[in-house]
Amino acid sequence: MAPIPFHPDRPALVARLRAAGCVYAEDEAELLIAAAGAPRALAVLTDRRVAGEPLEHLLGWAEFCGRRIAVDPGVFVPRARTALLVEAAVSVAGPTPALVDLCCGSGAISVALADRLAPRWLAAVDVDPAAVACARRNLAGRDVAVFEGDLYDPLPRTWRGRLDVVVANAPYVPTPAVALMPVEARLHEAPVALDGGVDGLAVLRRVAAGAVDWLVPGGHLVVEVSAGQADALCAALAGLGLVPSVRHAPEWDATGVVARRPD
Known part of the structure; x- marks a missing residue:
């Protein structure tokens, strides 16, 4: 018929x-x-x-860095601006790097990094079980481990001090501003993926503090932040002994911070 x-x-x-x-x-x-x-x-x-449901949740996928990434209901939708983190991580990674993608959500960053680099280790981590399941589906067939847990906690202890790049699209929306977000994010994405504490930097400070121990000397931390938070985050990074620099990508309306652990 x-x-x-x-x-x-x-x-x-x-x-x-x-x-x-x-x-x-x-x-x-x-x-x-x-x-x-x-x-x-x-x-x-x-x-x-x-x-108000996100288009990506209805379709079951989002486009990110030219790739179609599966996005399950409730999972953080990868934003186009986060391509800045991929570009920054690639620029500092070096050959056969060891990388970790914290707060990985759907695993979009790890997918892009796995396709563009030849990492000796690449792992993704998220505290949200739904995100972990989604990331494992997106990363199936690639040599990328996906761990469930809080930031560095689930990583193999043997990786401490041996990572070349830590990349993190951690939550950075100040708690009072979460209620002002569009309904598609506020009601349909996991709060743990949005709420960055009173000033939006609570999780990023923890990411930075851990990077001091987990990065190899000369390694880099790569994170996303709002333009208005960049100076405060750089001050916190410098206070930990890291050497930060701010990157902007006007084409994506994106701001990132790259911080190097001194040799």
Whole structure:
């Protein structure tokens, strides 16, 4: 039997998405149509999107660094700006590096690093079981271990002081600002992936403190932060004996900090 023709009303769909605040309504409409394949399924997906569910959770994937990354409901959606961390990590990694991706979420950064480098060790870590399961699915077939636990805690003790790069897209939204985030993040992503404490830097300070012990001399810590937090984070890193520098990527509206452990 031939499939029933599917001819959605694109202008109406775009108008509804735009009225709900979807900035890229035309693009989202095409993605929803492709994912649905039938009128009833499209209606359900559209209702959910208008209600505030992340597009990526509805599709089951997000694009990151040219790759399609699986994203399960409740898991932090990789943002385009986090490509800055990938570029920064690659720039300082050297040949056959040992790397760890903390607060890995879906594992998007590890996927990109595994494809662009030839690491002797690469591991991803997250405290959220749903994120760990998602990361393991995305990293299946690659030689990347995915650990569940708090920051450095689940890593093999033999790696201490031997890592060339620690990269972390840790939460950096100040606690009072979490309630002001868009509903798609605030209600549909794990709070542990968003809330960075009173000033947004609580988790990043812990990441930095651990990096002092886990990095090899000359190794680098690479983290994402807001532009307004960069100076305070650099001061904290310098206080730990690390040598920080700020990187900006206007094309992604991204800010990162790269900190070197002195030789």
